[in-house]
Amino acid sequence: MERTDLRQTLVDPTDSEWKSLSDSGLESILTETSIPYLRRVYLGAFIEMKLLFRLALPAILVYLVNVGMNISARIFAGHLGGQELAAASIGNSFFSLVYGLMLGMGSAVETLCGQAYGANRYDMLGIYLQKATIVLALVGLPFTVLYTFSYPILLLLGEPKTVSYAGSLYIVGLIPQIFAFALNFTAQKFLQAQSVVFPSAYISGAALLLQVLLTWITVHVMGQGLMGIAFVLTICWWFIVVAQCLYITASPRFRHTWTGLRWKSFQGLWGFFKFSAGSAVMICVELWYSQILVLLAGLLKDPAITLDSLAICMSISLISFMVSVGFNAAASVRVSNELGAGNPKSVFFSTWMVTFVSFVISFVEAIAVMASRDHISYIFTADVNVAKAVSELCPFLAVTVILNGIQPVLSGVAVGCGWQTYVAYVNVGCYYIVGIPIGCILGFTFDFQAKGIWTGMIGGTLMQTLILLYVTYRTDWDKEVEKARKRLDMWDEKKEPLEN
Template sequence: MDVTNETTDRSDLRRPLVEKKPFSDVGLESVLTETSLSYRRRVYLGACIEMKLLFRLAIPAILVYVVNSGMNISARIFAGHVGGQELAAASIGNSSFNLVYGLMLGMGSAVETLCGQAYGARRYEMLGIYLQRATIVLALVGLPMTLLYTFSYPILLLLGEPKTVSYMASLYIAGLIPQIFAYAINFTAQKFLQAQSVVIPSAYISGAALLLQILLTWTAVYVMGLGLMGIAYVLTISWWVIVGAQCLYITWSPRFRHTWTGLSWASFRGLWSFFKLSAGSAVMICLEMWYSQILVLLAGLLKQPALSLDSLSICMSFSSISFMVSVGFNAAASVRTSNELGAGNPRSAFFTTWTATFVSFVISVAEAIAVMMSRDYISYIFTADADVAVAVSDLCPFLAVTIILNGIQPVLSGVAVGCGWQAYVAYVNVGCYYIVGIPLGCVLGFTFDFQAKGIWTGMIGGTLMQTLILLYVTYRTDWDKEVEKARKRLDLWDEKKEPLEN
């Protein structure tokens, strides 16, 4: 008898089950519940599994969001090289248009909650109906938004923006109006794909659209001489290119044969119920996105408004790039949390939450350090104005703090989307941002005459308060109850009933 083989076999029997299987085949929940492993070993193996899953989702999602944000930044760069007033007009136009961007992105997040939990529970037939119903609801919401932006010029004047800049910004906004309906399709399709952990194709599509936009914008500005309006038209065309490519991919790819079965009349039923469900998501996301944009709008009321607008818009451009990185982890955390809750894995949902938050925080600290090291030079990407460069350098410490906070807060918001807490977070956002942050910023900026620094300090205070509240709520969460809530939410679905928020 071979004693060596017998010893090996017996030793293998004593090894934990999770260490007998190939690493890629071991589930996170199995590792975290394997009592034969030490706590430290479970954390180590769990972190290895989760980091692989997290980065597989987050990196392509970051690319998508950075590229989408980069399209607006590219438009600002071209506008800045056309002229100072054109840069201010494009900054106000893009900031104002973020109203509908945030609205559509927020309402699309309801798709992320429902599709993510349904996919985790293997109820694939529900995803296509959610996608169609959400697209219809968002397109209907886009109609009154179109009317609002048609009257952007008097609205900007009412807000106290300079007359010349307001007029140019209103023309720029008019060229962006068709984007409203591109958003309605894009964000629902994007969440549909993310819920199934399909993110790489969207990154390729967005990257190709950005390259196309840069080429067409250069042609429109320097060859055709269309100026600011050419920049707006090309930006709109680029968004519709993304939409067309995503729709073709979902329709023709065989990987969605179980989740996309074609158009269905069932998608027209219960639109009002879905609207109410998505309203909480919209309020949560909108309040977050509008918060930083209000800083740019308030800058138009300060002394030397053109200089304040230019410097703050440049800082906000870098902040938005950093924010998009965190939003990539937001998407990954939302998908992972909703999938694990739908699959009935409370420990995995908990572990996913804190892993994503920690990784995003470390990356944001590195970004803040990079900003501080290059504070005297980063403005020259947008403009050659030396006065703007000095102003941007002076604001970089505030930018660095904002970047660090944005490394935590969006990920926790992603967890909230995955769990379906949007309505609660919306109340938190109202209190922290609009009752504390903005009023405090206005007092410091205008009453105490700290100008842009005062406004930004107040708004950082609101973000810090919101981040601390979300950290506390997430820490106190009973994940077993969240699994039960997800199950009940999905059990409310059948062909005649509509999904409701618990």
């Protein structure tokens, strides 16, 4: 669209001109200074919301389904008994170590593929995908040993003996998931960088239905109990991986970005590992933070009820968190694509638009949590004492839900920019130097129990959110565009990536 025509369209667009506005690009609209500022914001918001929800909604479905598979396993375990629910909760929390690591390292693919796609360097996407898969698979090897000896480790952490034993058996059934994560998260980020999100949503939805059906048969027909739940969960994760890989290799839409296996993928693996390590630390310390709450709960008074109530609250929090992670993915794609394309104003606009939308949604979710505080636990268990404990924790849960509406989105912006190493330091400081120590003091020393631990957790998250808001507000987006260009040039020259 010519600039004169664009100016006229911006003044009073007709319905048929909305598509032309989108095609002209967000940057063109935001830089058209002859149009009033509020008018540009209004039209830019229309275009950005269209792009945002097209990315976020399928991504939300993917993450909700992935989490829903774990929650479904907990529900089945909860209806077997309180001890089985506690064992599944401990097992999932301990196994989240490798989940967080793989998800975090996979976000390096999100940064590099997103910026390469925005810069039209399509051939590099397949290389990044293969490098990441190789690195993540190698990193997963020592975790197979760690989880094989999970029983003595859980005992050393002070968890009850019976819960530790059942949890360790559950973990053994999850071990093959390690390598499914290595393939899944890299393929998922490869697709997201190209704004291809609906196929992953369909595949994940099919996997959830398969898991519910197979788990019901395994538990209620075959009587396999907790181990059966774990094995079915592993099978369904591998179903997702196989389906995604077949789609990438067979679909003609990836003929420019997937050109088959390449020897070049084995070059510079150490450099890629170092770049992805910052991503891993950033995501890991964030995911492990909430899971530590569950592990600490096993050391409190009456650990069975405390573990069950916290597991239920954390499951609800995780559902809310996955909605924000969908916007996290959308923010990462939008920011990385616009940086690669050299559009600083679009990056700025996209960043604050997605943050605002996610916050509004999380605020509505928090109201829903408080409105259903006395009844929501019965989805998981019929225990009246657990229901009372969950109701008492819901105000803390509501605050966490609101913070979850902002913090993950800002982390998505960080991933899109390649700030993972910096944010990793922020996360370690806020979560592990501030949040957890305060939580332990309140929970154990002052005997506030689970409420005290959760208060410390909220304090750490709030501090991290405020720091990321300030850093994002102070960012020079023109400099970030230049950094993105240099990073891609460095990779093309087979050098290590430029880190921030």
